[in-house]
Amino acid sequence: MVYDFDTLYPRRRIGxxxxxxxxxxxxxxxxxxxxxxxxxxxxKVAPExxxxxxxxxxxxxxxxxxxxxxxxxxxxAWQQRRYGFSCRPExxxxxxxxxxxxxxxxxxxxxxxxxxxxxxxxxxxxFQAAEQQQRHLLVNPLIEGKQQYTMDxxxxxxxxxxxxxxxxxxxxPHNPVGRVWxxxxxxxxxxxxxxxxxxxxxxxxxxxxxxxxxxxxxxxxLDQKITDRCIICTAPSKTFNLAGLTNxxxxxxxxxxxxxxxxxxxxxxIHGTNYFGTVACQAAYEKGESWYQALLAYLAGNRALFAETxxxxxxxxxxxPIEGTYLGWIDMRALTLSGQERLALLQAADLHFTAxxxxxREGAGFERINLALPRQALQxxxxxxxxxxxxTGGLYQQEKxxxxxxx
Numbered sequence: 001m002v003y004d005f006d007t008l009y010p011r012r013r014i015g016x017x018x019x020x021x022x023x024x025x026x027x028x029x030x031x032x033x034x035x036x037x038x039x040x041x042x043x044k045v046a047p048e049x050x051x052x053x054x055x056x057x058x059x060x061x062x063x064x065x066x067x068x069x070x071x072x073x074x075x076x077a078w079q080q081r082r083y084g085f086s087c088r089p090e091x092x093x094x095x096x097x098x099x100x101x102x103x104x105x106x107x108x109x110x111x112x113x114x115x116x117x118x119x120x121x122x123x124x125x126x127f128q129a130a131e132q133q134q135r136h137l138l139v140n141p142l143i144e145g146k147q148q149y150t151m152d153x154x155x156x157x158x159x160x161x162x163x164x165x166x167x168x169x170x171x172x173p174h175n176p177v178g179r180v181w182x183x184x185x186x187x188x189x190x191x192x193x194x195x196x197x198x199x200x201x202x203x204x205x206x207x208x209x210x211x212x213x214x215x216x217x218x219x220x221x222l223d224q225k226i227t228d229r230c231i232i233c234t235a236p237s238k239t240f241n242l243a244g245l246t247n248x249x250x251x252x253x254x255x256x257x258x259x260x261x262x263x264x265x266x267x268x269x270i271h272g273t274n275y276f277g278t279v280a281c282q283a284a285y286e287k288g289e290s291w292y293q294a295l296l297a298y299l300a301g302n303r304a305l306f307a308e309t310x311x312x313x314x315x316x317x318x319x320x321p322i323e324g325t326y327l328g329w330i331d332m333r334a335l336t337l338s339g340q341e342r343l344a345l346l347q348a349a350d351l352h353f354t355a356x357x358x359x360x361r362e363g364a365g366f367e368r369i370n371l372a373l374p375r376q377a378l379q380x381x382x383x384x385x386x387x388x389x390x391x392t393g394g395l396y397q398q399e400k401x402x403x404x405x406x407x
Contacts, residue, residue, distance in 0.1 A: 003291055005043050005298040006374050010034070018370075022352060032380035034373050035352040039175070039327060041241040041372035045280075046291035049240060052283035053276060065275040067094060067282075074285040075249050079234075082208065085221040093250040093262060094273055097243075098205050098233045101250055102129040102169065105231060108264040109199055109257070110135055115164035117198070119151065120360030123175045126203065127360065136164055141362050142177065148320055149177045153188050160196045167199045173206040173216065173324030176359055176368040180214045180324040183222065190219075190226050199257075200230040205248075208239040208292070210324040211300055220253060227253045231261075238325075239292060240284040247277030299326050302371040302378055309379075313386040326372040329356075333365035335392055342367070349388040351381060 008031055011019045018038030034042060044050075072089035079085040095101040106116060106129045116130035117138045130137050138159040142149040159165060170189065173180045193200055202219040210216045220227045235248035252258035284292075303322050310319045310330070318331035330353075332342055339357055346353060346367070356366025371378060 001047075001290055001294075003046075003294045005295070006376065007044075008032075008034075008374050008377060009042060009044065011042065018352075030350065032377050033350045034377040034381065036369045036371075036373075036381060037352050037354045039238065039325075039370055039372075040243050041326070042374065042377070043241060043295070043372065045241050046284065046288045048287035048291070049242070049280050049283045052279050052287075056276060056279045062275055064272045065278065067273055067278050071278055071282045074282045075234075078285040079218065079251075083216060083218045083221060085218040087220075087251050088253070091251045091253050091258065093252055093258065093265075094278070095248050095250055095265070096246045096270070096274070097237070098203060098235055098248050099125045099129075101233055101248060102126065102201070102203070103133065104265060104268065105201055105250075105261065106130055106133055106135060106167065108261050110166045113164065114166040115162055117156070117159050117165055117168040119171065119174075121176060121356060121363035121366070122171050122359055123203070124358050124360075126169045126171060129169070138162055138165055139360070140168075141360075142174075142179075144362075148323075149174070149179055151181075151185055151189065153192065156189065156192050160192050160198055165196060165198055167201060168193055170200060170202045170219065172202055172204055172219070173210060175206060175325055176327050176329050176354075176356070176363070176366075178320055178322040178325050178327060178329060180210050180216055183217045186217060186219055186222060190222065194225070194229070200226070201233065202230060203233045205233060205235050205238050206325045207234065209296070209299065209326055211296075211303060211322065214323040216324065220251060229254070231257065236281045236284045239295075240280070240288055242277065242280050242284065245277035245280050246274050247281050249281075298375075299372060302326070302373075302375060303328075305375065305378060306369070306371055306382065309382045309386065313382075314389050317389060322371075326370065328369040328371055330367045330369060331365065332356075332367055335389065337392075339364070345388060345392060346385075349384040351384055351388070 018035040022035055072092050075092050076087050076089050079087045102125055112134040115136035115138045117140050118127045119140050119142055127137055140152060140156045140159050143152050207216045219230050220232050232251040237243040252261060306328050310317060316334045320329050322328060353367040353369050356363030
């Protein structure tokens with residue numbers, strides 16, 4: 001089938017989170033102004049998912065619901081097909097979303113005064129789950145290289161040796177820097193954590209969004225000893241654009257850990273599951289392969305457009321190769337602007353990114369850009385970015401003169 005990823009679908013006035021602040025720009029009728037912030041996609045979901053949801057809606061009885069065995073089999077089979085990970089259905093624990101799960105995992109497997117290790121710059125809930133629950137935060141910053149970020153294993157050894165350390169939350173693929181951690185890197189992390197009996201929680205929500213020649217390695221698939229001391233966080237939300245249906249899955253192979261987590265979850269009052277989220281997840285994993293492959297190809301094209309535009313038109317803003325996720329990480333420090341000045345500059349050009357500061361102080365001076373939108377809107381946004389940056393650097397007029405057709 002041929003799928004449409006090019007049609008512009010502005011999502012104003014329907015409650016879409018990342019469109020909430022665009023009323024002024026959108027009221028001017030500029031169809032090309034799309035936000036580049038919150039990590040969801042501006043594409044309609046696979047037809048197979050739409051059909052499954054229509055069928056579920058048309059039945060018109062929305063009572064208490066429990067996933068059927070076919071749901072767990074769909075999740076298990078997806079992991080097996082994609083990554084060769086032999087996940088057992090009984091390992092799967094359905095949760096409302098990964099952010100909820102991170103908070104609950106911290107609450108279940110650490111105590112107030114314990115410490116959680118994170119690797120910033122990183123998705124804020126990974127450290128907020130610790131900070132907002134009276135846990136200490138041990139920061140193991142990534143090393144910013146010329147071409148890519150790497151883990152600081154020497155510093156991780158030091159942080160893991162802290163007697164308060166009980167958990168490390170890994171982000172793989174990493175949001176926002178776009179790394180897909182190598183098997184060797186994951187094994188190094190495991191060796192450090194095993195020595196100190198630190199539980200590994202691996203947020204793998206972007207796992208399906210990896211570009212050749214890179215490939216995703218499920219942490220729990222590396223070794224049986226790792227399997228027994230890690231928890232994997234997954235969801236169809238990024239892959240199939242289902243975040244609003246609040247459905248995700250944890251894989252907890254260790255039976256004792258799984259029972260502890262389920263008991264703690266019951267204490268929060270969670271009862272039952274989201275009917276439509278469950279239906280959509282099962283349909284995505286059972287029938288969404290063709291759409292998914294088309295999506296990856298389209299995102300690869302957007303990724304190439306982003307890299308080419310940044311390198312050719314705005315080389316003073318450094319970017320990093322996107323190995324996984326549909327998120328770009330832009331180093332804006334060459335503009336020597338404060339955070340507020342940078343925000344004002346971007347908003348004046350109808351550019352709505354995510355400020356790097358929210359990913360920790362290591363993100364100061366950066367912006368995260370979401371590339372999962374129709375190419376026309378992406379091109380328009382990159383053009384505006386090039387113009388505003390060149391103008392800021394006193395180079396805009398010269399760049400205009402060099403454009404084809406300039407009189």
